[in-house]
Amino acid sequence: MKTKAIQIGNRVIGGGNPILIQSMTNTKTEDVVATVGQIRQLTDAGCDIIRCACPTMEAAKALAEIKKQISIPLVADIHFDYQLAIAAMENGADKIRINPGNIGSKERVKAVVDVAKERNIPIRVGVNSGSLEKDLLEKYHGVTAEAIVESALGQVAIIEDLGYDNLVISIKSSDVMMCVKAHELIAQKTSYPLHVGITEAGTVTRGNIKSAIGLGLILSQGIGDTIRVSLTGDPIEEIKSAKMILRTLGLRRDGIEVVSCPTCGRTQIDLIGLANRVENLVENYPYHIKVAVMGCVVNGPGEARSADLGVAGGIGEGLILKHGEIYKKVPEAELLDSLKYxxxxxxxTND
Structure with a gap:
């Protein structure tokens, strides 16, 4: 679903542009060296937009130096204090994330909007299922998709009434199916770009499963302009997962796809270890190809036929396959190095 195009720093979201991947630093934003270091790592991994928490004035002011040392747009995450939102914009934030409902009085919200308008800085209006207004909880008898949507649109209306529409909307819930329904509803009611994610999804294993299901259902309907896979873990894992979700849905073509077979009694090599090493290896290459890792030579060559490159294990040795054909046989200890070569x-060799 085509949404309004919004400029965020040197990137554009919405308007049919590619879906961009976001993450959030977990360093103390006041620590410029640590924060810049993590942002650069995330950028190298494929992060397109980064968000930093700004709970203090020192953090908001640190954005000025951070901005000088990074190459991707920076979003300031603000709660409660309108002065922090203003300071973040004055120190170079490319976008701010606020919930107008917890910023305070209309005058304080207006003060924030006035600075955003003056600098043409987008505002991301974020509403979580855990922060709904009491009147909506009473109206809908608890947290529902309808309540989340009404809350978000109500917060958007506050800013629109102040004469500003350079907005992005984010509605999140840890309940996957509620989150899906909320996005289906809001996509019919607004043309603002949507930032999509399953909030508080959990640890890397559980969070990946919930995020893959939720984001898959939402994105497959053409809903969503930016995404974040929220994991309790290293933010780098969020980028890896987001890239895999987009690639699996056919929404992003960069990077290598790895397919590997399950283990079975025929496996004569350390397939699990090899597959994990191959996954780590291919992250450094930009090619849009498929690499297969197969555990035996019984079905391996056949199953890898659709892959551009692959390995199939044997007894202490393995096959290197190219374009579905057996290319050469090498000792097991040389499989990874041969693949890397x-x-x-x-x-x-493939021009």
């Missing part, structure tokens, strides 16, 4: 020379 082929990737390092991929452009030379």
């Amino acid at each position: 082929e990737l390092d020379h991929w452009e030379e």
Whole structure:
């Protein structure tokens, strides 16, 4: 669903532009060195937009130095204090994330909007299922998708009434199906870009499953302009998962897809270890190809036929496959190095 195009720093979201991946730093924003270091790591991993918490004035002011040292748009995450929102924008934030309902009086919200309007800085209006207004909880007899949507649109209306519409909307819930329904409802009611995610999804394993299901259902309907996979873990894992979700849905074509077979009694090599090492290896290559990791030579060559490059294990040895054909046989200990060699020379041999 085509939404309004919004400029965030050097990137554009909405308006049919590619879906961008976001994450959030977990460093103390006041610690410029640590924060810049993490942002650079996330950028290298494929993060397109980064958000930093600004709970103190020192953090808001630190954005000025952070901005000088990074290459992706920076979003300031603000709660409660309108002065922090203003300071963040004055110190270079490309976008601010607020919930007008917890900023305070209309005058304080207006003060924030006036600065955003003056600098043409987008405002992301964020509403979580855990922060709904009491009147909506009473109206809908608890937290529902309808309540989340009404809350978000109500917060948006506050800013629109102040004459500003450079907005992005984020509605999140840890309840996957409620989150899906809320996005289906709000997509019919607004043309603002939507930032999509399953909030508080959990640890890497549980959070990945919940996020993949929720984001898959939402994005497959053409809903969503930016995404974050919220995990209790290293933010780098969020980027890996987001890229995989987008690639699986056909919404992003960068990077290598790895397919690997389950283990079975025929497996004669350390397939689990090899598959994990291959996944780590291919992250450094930009090619849009498929790499297969197969555990035996019985079905391996056949199953890897649709892959561009692959390995199939044997007894202490394995096959290197290229374009579905057996290319050469190497000792098990050399499988990974042989695969790396082929990737390092991929452009030379596959022009």
